[in-house]
Amino acid sequence: MTPLTRLAATACVLSPVLLSAQARGNKPTPPLFVDVTAKAGITFVHKSGASADKFMVETFGSGLAWIDYDNDGFPDLYFVNGAPGAPNALYHNNKDGTFADVTERAGVAAIGNGKDAQAVKANKTGVTVGDYDNDGYLDLYVTAFGPNILFHNNGDGTFSDVTAKAGVAGRPNEWSTSTGFFDYDRDGRLDLYVVNYLDYRLDENPYCGLKKDGYRMYCHPTQFDGMADRLFHNNGNGTFTDVSKQAGIANPAGKGLGVTFCDYDRDGDPDIYIANDTVRNFLYRNNGDGTFTDVAYAAVVGFDSNGKPQAGMGVDCADIDGNGYPDIFVTNFSEELNALYQNRGDGTFEDVSATVGMGAAFLPLGFGTKLYDFDNDGDLDIHITNGHVIDNVKLYQTNLTYAQKDLLFENVGGKFRDATAAGGPALQAERVGRGLAVADFDNDGNLDVAISSLGQRAVLLRNQGARSGNWITIRAKGKKSNTFGLGATVKIQTSEGLQVRELNNASSYLSANDVHLHAGLGTARTIQQIEITWPSGARQVLKDVPANQILLVEEPSEKP
Amino acid sequence: MIRSRLFVIVPLVVALSAVLGPWASGQAPAADRSKAPVEERLNRVRADLFSATPRFADDVAALKDVLAENPKSVEAHVLLGLAYRGLGTQEMLAEAIAELRQAIEIDPGVAPARFYLAHIYLDMGRAARAKEELEAALEKAPGNPQFMASLGETERQLKNTRKAVELLRQALQADPSLLEGHYYLGLALFDLGQTTDAMKELEQVVSANAGRPEAYLALGTVYNQASRFDDAVKVLSQGTKLDPARADLRIQLARAYRSKGLLERAEAELMRAQPKADASLAASYVEHQQLEFDLHLELGLVKMKRGQLAAAADALKKALAADPAHGLANNYIAQVYLRQGQFKLASEHAGRAAKAGAPLSENDRKSIDAGLAAKKSGVRE
Numbered sequence: 051m052t053p054l055t056r057l058a059a060t061a062c063v064l065s066p067v068l069l070s071a072q073a074r075g076n077k078p079t080p081p082l083f084v085d086v087t088a089k090a091g092i093t094f095v096h097k098s099g100a101s102a103d104k105f106m107v108e109t110f111g112s113g114l115a116w117i118d119y120d121n122d123g124f125p126d127l128y129f130v131n132g133a134p135g136a137p138n139a140l141y142h143n144n145k146d147g148t149f150a151d152v153t154e155r156a157g158v159a160a161i162g163n164g165k166d167a168q169a170v171k172a173n174k175t176g177v178t179v180g181d182y183d184n185d186g187y188l189d190l191y192v193t194a195f196g197p198n199i200l201f202h203n204n205g206d207g208t209f210s211d212v213t214a215k216a217g218v219a220g221r222p223n224e225w226s227t228s229t230g231f232f233d234y235d236r237d238g239r240l241d242l243y244v245v246n247y248l249d250y251r252l253d254e255n256p257y258c259g260l261k262k263d264g265y266r267m268y269c270h271p272t273q274f275d276g277m278a279d280r281l282f283h284n285n286g287n288g289t290f291t292d293v294s295k296q297a298g299i300a301n302p303a304g305k306g307l308g309v310t311f312c313d314y315d316r317d318g319d320p321d322i323y324i325a326n327d328t329v330r331n332f333l334y335r336n337n338g339d340g341t342f343t344d345v346a347y348a349a350v351v352g353f354d355s356n357g358k359p360q361a362g363m364g365v366d367c368a369d370i371d372g373n374g375y376p377d378i379f380v381t382n383f384s385e386e387l388n389a390l391y392q393n394r395g396d397g398t399f400e401d402v403s404a405t406v407g408m409g410a411a412f413l414p415l416g417f418g419t420k421l422y423d424f425d426n427d428g429d430l431d432i433h434i435t436n437g438h439v440i441d442n443v444k445l446y447q448t449n450l451t452y453a454q455k456d457l458l459f460e461n462v463g464g465k466f467r468d469a470t471a472a473g474g475p476a477l478q479a480e481r482v483g484r485g486l487a488v489a490d491f492d493n494d495g496n497l498d499v500a501i502s503s504l505g506q507r508a509v510l511l512r513n514q515g516a517r518s519g520n521w522i523t524i525r526a527k528g529k530k531s532n533t534f535g536l537g538a539t540v541k542i543q544t545s546e547g548l549q550v551r552e553l554n555n556a557s558s559y560l561s562a563n564d565v566h567l568h569a570g571l572g573t574a575r576t577i578q579q580i581e582i583t584w585p586s587g588a589r590q591v592l593k594d595v596p597a598n599q600i601l602l603v604e605e606p607s608e609k610p
Numbered sequence: 611m612i613r614s615r616l617f618v619i620v621p622l623v624v625a626l627s628a629v630l631g632p633w634a635s636g637q638a639p640a641a642d643r644s645k646a647p648v649e650e651r652l653n654r655v656r657a658d659l660f661s662a663t664p665r666f667a668d669d670v671a672a673l674k675d676v677l678a679e680n681p682k683s684v685e686a687h688v689l690l691g692l693a694y695r696g697l698g699t700q701e702m703l704a705e706a707i708a709e710l711r712q713a714i715e716i717d718p719g720v721a722p723a724r725f726y727l728a729h730i731y732l733d734m735g736r737a738a739r740a741k742e743e744l745e746a747a748l749e750k751a752p753g754n755p756q757f758m759a760s761l762g763e764t765e766r767q768l769k770n771t772r773k774a775v776e777l778l779r780q781a782l783q784a785d786p787s788l789l790e791g792h793y794y795l796g797l798a799l800f801d802l803g804q805t806t807d808a809m810k811e812l813e814q815v816v817s818a819n820a821g822r823p824e825a826y827l828a829l830g831t832v833y834n835q836a837s838r839f840d841d842a843v844k845v846l847s848q849g850t851k852l853d854p855a856r857a858d859l860r861i862q863l864a865r866a867y868r869s870k871g872l873l874e875r876a877e878a879e880l881m882r883a884q885p886k887a888d889a890s891l892a893a894s895y896v897e898h899q900q901l902e903f904d905l906h907l908e909l910g911l912v913k914m915k916r917g918q919l920a921a922a923a924d925a926l927k928k929a930l931a932a933d934p935a936h937g938l939a940n941n942y943i944a945q946v947y948l949r950q951g952q953f954k955l956a957s958e959h960a961g962r963a964a965k966a967g968a969p970l971s972e973n974d975r976k977s978i979d980a981g982l983a984a985k986k987s988g989v990r991e
Contacts, residue, residue: 260899261933272704275711275732302715303708328701329708348678357670359705 081474082424082458083499083511090510091148092127092141096484098131098505099173100441102266105252107173107225108132109268109419109439110307111484111504115177116491117188118143119156119203123600125489125564127500128158128179130192134171137161138192143491148511158201158209160192168222171211172196176485176560180231181533182216182241182284188534191218193226193244202288218242218282218290225250225277230556232311232320233527233537234297235340236585239284240532243299243556245306245324246277247256259446267440271327271361276305279324283340298334298342306328308365310557312376313539314349315397318587320537320554323351325362325380333378346399351378351391355401360386364419364486364559365416369393370430371464381416381434381559384450388434390415407459407466407606408432415439415455418486418559422497425521428546429461431469435483435501453480456501469497476511489564495521497568497599502561520571520597523581526553529605530586534565537585544574571597648676655689658884659696666696687713689725695730721750721757728760737767753787763794765922766801774798789815793825805836816845823853830862834869836956842866857883861904868912876912882903903932907939914946922946937968944970944978953981 100108111128119126124143131138137159141149153159162170172194179188190474201209213219220226225247231240248271259267278300282290295301299322308325310466315321315335322334322342330352346352354360361383370377375393381387388411391399414436418606423429436454443450456477459466470477485502492498496513521541526535535553541547546602555563571577577595584590584605595601655669655676676683691709699743710727724747731740744761751757762777762803773954778795782788796811812829815822826849833842846863853859862882867876883905906929913922926943930936940963947956956978960970969975 246611260931262931264935272700272707273736275739276708278715301712303712305704322848328704330705344681346680347674347681357674358701 051152059445078513079472080516081472081476082469083473083476083513084514085476085479085509086147086512087331087508087510091150091508092149092508094129094131094139094502095140096502096508097131097133097136099136100505103255104258104268104535105255105268106248106268106274107175107252109441109504110175110227110247111437111482112174112502112558113176113228113418113485113558114487114500114502114508115179115561115562116219116487116489116500116555117179117189117190117562118564119188119209120207121187125491127491128177128509129502130160130174130177130447130560132173132175132483134173135161136174138394139601146159147492152207156207156209157200157211158190160201162200168197169199169421174252175226176228176245178229178242178332178556179562179565180242180536180555182231182240182242183288184239184528185483185531186533191229191231191242193560195225195230195250197222198224198226198229198244214300215288216290217292218244220244220280221250224280226280227307228309228556228558228560229594230309230311230562231536231555232322232554232556233284233532233585234281234320234322234336234342235283235286235530236319236537236587237286238528238532238586239286239538241284242282242312243291243309243322244280244282245304245309246279246309246329247271247305248274249277250274251296259442261568262602264442265445267442267446271305274302276303276329278302278327279304279306279309283344290529293340297340298344299332301332301344304331304332306332307363308380308557308559310365310367310378311537311554312367312378312552314367314376314378315391316375316395318583320585323367325365325367326359326494327363328359330359331362331380345397346561350401354387354389355404360389363415363417364387364434365556366419366421366557367388367441368421368430368462368552369550370421372429372547374548376550376552379421379432380420381411381419384413384438387412388419406464407468409435410456410468410470411436411459413450413475414457416457417484418501418561419542420486420488420499420558420563420566422488423521423570424458424497424513425517426496426515427517428519428544428549428570428574431461432459432466433486433488433499434455434459435481435486435503437482437484437504451480453482455480456483472516476509478511481506481509484559485561487561487563489566490523490568493523493600495523503590518570519573520575521572521579522569522595522597523600524553524569524580524582525600526567526568526582526584527602527604528584529607530588531584531605533542533603535582535584535603536565539583540567540569541579541581541583542569542571542577544571544580546572546574546575566600574584645797648679651676652685652689655693656685658662659689659692660692664693664694664696670697672787682711682716683715684701684720688726689718691723692726695726703730703734710960711866718746719750721747721754723752725760728764732760732767735767737764740764741768755781755785755788755791757786758784759791759794762791762798766794766798766847771798771801775802789818789820789822793822793828799830800828800832800835807830808832809836812900816848821852823849823859826852826913827856827862830859830866834862834866837867837869839869843870856880857858857901859883861901861908864908864912868908868915871915873912873916877909877916880909880912897909899932903929903936903939906932908941909938910939911947914942919946919950924951935962935966937963937966940966942970945974948974948981949977953978953985958984 112132113129116125127141129139138327142152174194176193187205190201192199202212228245257574258269283293305327319336324332333346335345364381375395378391387403416434418435434457460469482504496515499511527534538553580592581588663746676686691706694706716793724743728740728743758781762774764775782791791812802809815825832845843866849859859880864876864879910926929939940959944959
């Protein structure tokens with residue numbers, strides 16, 4: 051256990067007395083978030099490669115990942131760059147609120163080695179993080195419109211491109227987007243899911259939009275076919291096998307942009323949810339035998355409540371309403387509601403998007419998103435970064451803008467309240483938001499947010515803990531399971547109730563969150579019981595755990 | 611080239627069901643056959659979709675229920691693709707493609723799915739992809755006249771017009787009553803400049819009273835081209851009765867009226883021919899933009915003929931906003947500006963018209979030059 055000093059519980063922040071004082075203006079409320087990008091020394095600027103030809107890939111942006119690559123306990127930050135030749139960037143967390151650019155030393159710029167022309171020309175898109183070889187160090191997988199790259203973490207601050215050996219490049223013409231590591235067959239080794247978007251070729255680039263100067267627009271995905279995703283099974287020897295077809299996830303109808311994993315039916319194995327753009331979303335139920343069945347129709351999670359497919363972008367899956375079953379949240383196009391599918395616990399979901407108070411998200415075009423407890427009050431809130439895909443959208447619809455503000459929704463008993471204004475100036479800034487990922491980079495018990503914006507500087511938003519309750523961070527160390535315990539289910543019982551959470555860093559859009567599990571505890575200073583069900587099936591119970599600490603939990607050797 | 615439209619979907623399905631019995635009677639996975647209620651529901655949906663008045667929304671709901679029980683039912687995916695297509699909205703088009711592609715992924719031999727998919731691709735102007743699907747369908751069902759006819763139309767859209775005619779004649783040899791074969795052949799012959807033969811083919815289709823506005827539009831267009839304006843008015847008027855909302859029919863009808871000198875009637879048709887913009891920003895705009903262009907070009911010509919030069923210029927400017935380099939539109943607006951005495955503007959557009967292969971007449975060009983020269987020498991325009 052690693053107890054950290056922590057602010058005293060501040061759950062009284064939301065008390066009626068204080069709210070009343072704020073309303074009278076007696077004491078200004080500090081903003082929830084502060085933009086600390088410059089102070090932290092993060093200078094990354096995304097390059098989109100935007101051209102007059104309006105290649106679609108130019109407007110979909112790139113992601114980012116939190117990765118504690120050197121296991122020093124402080125999450126480091128990796129940004130993916132878009133345009134061919136534009137380097138990705140790895141920032142090492144100096145543990146004092148600042149970061150240092152270590153890209154060159156680490157060898158993760160991902161600009162090709164000059165030998166592989168396809169790699170040099172690739173537009174890089176997404177990223178995920180996981181320890182695929184269980185050596186205790188987190189590795190990186192970068193997707194692209196072009197060959198994808200697997201960087202093995204050498205454990206000495208450097209990485210090696212092992213894509214060819216691992217066999218996970220995909221085809222050179224594939225437009226891969228979001229991706230994630232998960233152990234679908236629970237053999238203790240992380241497998242790899244790669245979402246593919248369109249069957250798109252730069253040399254077949256139709257003119258879209260009005261034929262007037264300045265009106266050319268990025269094409270609509272309807273004009274292209276979808277492309278099947280890929281599932282790579284980890285062979286345990288540094289190589290992977292493409293099992294997409296036999297596993298049942300190779301549906302060419304998909305136009306995938308987002309992926310997340312959760313055990314929606316609580317049968318003990320991870321299922322897959324894919325957010326597709328303009329076609330229905332997929333929910334792949336894990337059959338437990340190495341295959342999946344798309345149950346989107348049965349589970350009612352493919353469409354909006356009118357039966358129409360939406361333009362799915364980012365996605366996350368977690369228990370929002372506290373019924374113990376993970377709900378699914380999907381960001382969508384402008385003038386579409388973001389979708390919140392509430393898990394009924396019987397294998398079906400209910401689309402509650404229109405009734406939970408997220409109307410403010412109707413006009414913006416949502417991309418990266420995360421369900422996390424920004425105020426540590428014990429329930430999951432929603433953060434969305436927005437930005438249109440059409441740079442000249444104003445010419446077509448005067449009520450829309452290219453750059454847009456983030457949205458922060460506070461969970462209030464299963465409904466949501468727009469808390470963006472309370473976020474402070476950092477959330478008022480307009481950006482062409484794409485990737486979003488969450489980690490507590492300064493280990494102060496409040497989850498912070500990094501955002502990658504199209505063609506703009508990235509931002510690091512520090513959560514000041516203005517309303518913070520108590521919390522716990524669990525760092526899982528698997529033995530029989532994968533080393534970081536991805537896929538474990540954690541039940542946290544406090545005096546305020548039960549939270550059921552899963553360790554999963556794959557969500558949002560093109561991005562990866564910190565691999566550790568963070569939970570807000572509200573006023574509870576002690577956790578009565580933590581029950582962890584590891585991917586191996588091992589079950590572990592911890593009693594009377596003090597709040598406000600980073601808890602290292604090792605998987606027990608044997609099943610109880 | 612006349613843009614073809616989905617001509618055959620519903621009437622054809624009956625024929626296809628007969629031709630491809632194994633699919634229609636269920637090549638779906640065993641789970642499908644073992645569940646009688648599912649089979650019954652599929653039968654009901656199939657019957658409805660192939661009826662004269664399909665209830666697409668109900669069919670979609672029923673098929674989703676089937677797929678909830680059996681996500682791998684090939685037939686349900688195909689029928690759902692058809693139902694989505696039948697809804698006719700841009701936003702469901704991608705979903706129609708998705709369902710049909712999923713059916714093909716599950717069973718690559720399901721030729722009807724490829725056929726329907728090809729027709730959606732054709733509607734989207736993606737003829738190369740349509741060709742791939744139709745060739746694969748013909749491998750499964752060699753000599754199928756419907757598939758051959760559609761492949762013929764695909765070749766026409768790919769500008770392989772002679773090959774198109776060859777394929778279409780083969781299809782009609784196999785089935786002389788195949789209306790879509792005659793329709794596509796009419797379009798192909800028209801492209802080849804064989805107007806009389808094209809008329810004969812299209813007249814057969816219209817006289818069969820198949821209730822397809824596309825055939826009326828095509829025949830009316832051919833009549834206009836052949837200066838048979840009375841016939842054009844007659845057939846296009848019939849077409850507008852079949853589908854009063856079709857802007858392209860009314861624009862073509864206006865052209866016929868204008869050519870007959872019935873300018874008020876022409877203008878009235880154009881007033882009714884307001885293309886509906888797709889509510890979705892994400893729509894391709896292509897078809898809407900083309901209709902807008904056609905509408906404003908025709909309106910400009912009507913206004914020119916009525917001597918309403920300012921209104922003509924306004925309409926033609928709108929046409930040019932959609933396609934600034936269009937030869938004829940530049941030609942016409944240059945004429946308007948010439949008549950208005952705006953020689954500089956006339957000269958600019960005359961230049962663009964010439965560049966696009968639609969030069970003004972020698973007389974008009976001389977008049978513009980004279981006007982510019984006079985202006986230069988101080989004579990007021």
